[in-house]
Amino acid sequence: DAGITQSPRHKVTETGTPVTLRCHQTENHRYMYWYRQDPGHGLRLIHYSYGVKDTDKGEVSDGYSVSRSKTEDFLLTLESATSSQTSVYFCAISESFVGSAEAFFGQGTRLTVV
Amino acid sequence: GEDVEQSLFLSVREGDSSVINCTYTDSSSTYLYWYKQEPGAGLQLLTYIFSNMDMKQDQRLTVLLNKKDKHLSLRIADTQTGDSAIYFCAESIGPALIFGKGTTLSVSS
Numbered sequence: 684d685a686g687i688t689q690s691p692r693h694k695v696t697e698t699g700t701p702v703t704l705r706c707h708q709t710e711n712h713r714y715m716y717w718y719r720q721d722p723g724h725g726l727r728l729i730h731y732s733y734g735v736k737d738t739d740k741g742e743v744s745d746g747y748s749v750s751r752s753k754t755e756d757f758l759l760t761l762e763s764a765t766s767s768q769t770s771v772y773f774c775a776i777s778e779s780f781v782g783s784a785e786a787f788f789g790q791g792t793r794l795t796v797v
Numbered sequence: 798g799e800d801v802e803q804s805l806f807l808s809v810r811e812g813d814s815s816v817i818n819c820t821y822t823d824s825s826s827t828y829l830y831w832y833k834q835e836p837g838a839g840l841q842l843l844t845y846i847f848s849n850m851d852m853k854q855d856q857r858l859t860v861l862l863n864k865k866d867k868h869l870s871l872r873i874a875d876t877q878t879g880d881s882a883i884y885f886c887a888e889s890i891g892p893a894l895i896f897g898k899g900t901t902l903s904v905s906s
Contacts (some may be wrong), residue, residue, distance in 0.1 A: 788832075
């Protein structure tokens with residue numbers, strides 16, 4: 684695997700609580716992405732980053748925020764978790780724009796909101 | 798919206814060839830990808846094809862691209878039980894990879 688570490692790998696949280704997921708890379712890649720995977724939907728882009736402090740929304744960004752203060756770390760925050768955010772979350776990295784470079788995926792974080 | 802379509806299930810016998818089909822939406826996509834996901838794991842890039850190619854072969858894998866019909870296929874020759882997994886087709890649109898829902902390949906011995 685490329686040097687991507689997601690933490691935590693599993694989390695159970697209560698509705699209404701804030702949750703932060705971390706993606707850490709050691710590849711010095713410029714682009715970082717957060718996807719969620721749900722049965723019947725494949726993977727859908729939540730947010731992405733194209734540099735330190737440069738982020739933008741993806742297809743399913745409502746209820747999520749992100750931050751990237753260092754090249755190696757990309758944080759995904761659920762400000763007030765809801766049951767619809769129960770999912771498997773994947774971080775991905777790529778050296779350049781995804782249409783011209785391979786994207787590498789982390790192992791995923793399984794989040795359950797009860 | 799953008800939809801990448803794949804059949805959901807494919808069942809084959811060990812040693813047979815598997816063909817997984819995909820239709821995509823954006824004719825301007827530069828690259829088209831096939832990813833593999835084993836249970837409990839992340840996605841592993843299997844292969845990709847540049848949009849100006851018709852075919853790409855990589856050991857047991859053959860990718861065919863029909864741009865006119867926006868159809869992509871992945872053929873796995875001599876399928877093994879270790880090939881059992883979910884296979885995702887993806888196209889690049891803007892900053893994102895748009896994924897299909899995945900095809901579950903089941904290989905029986």
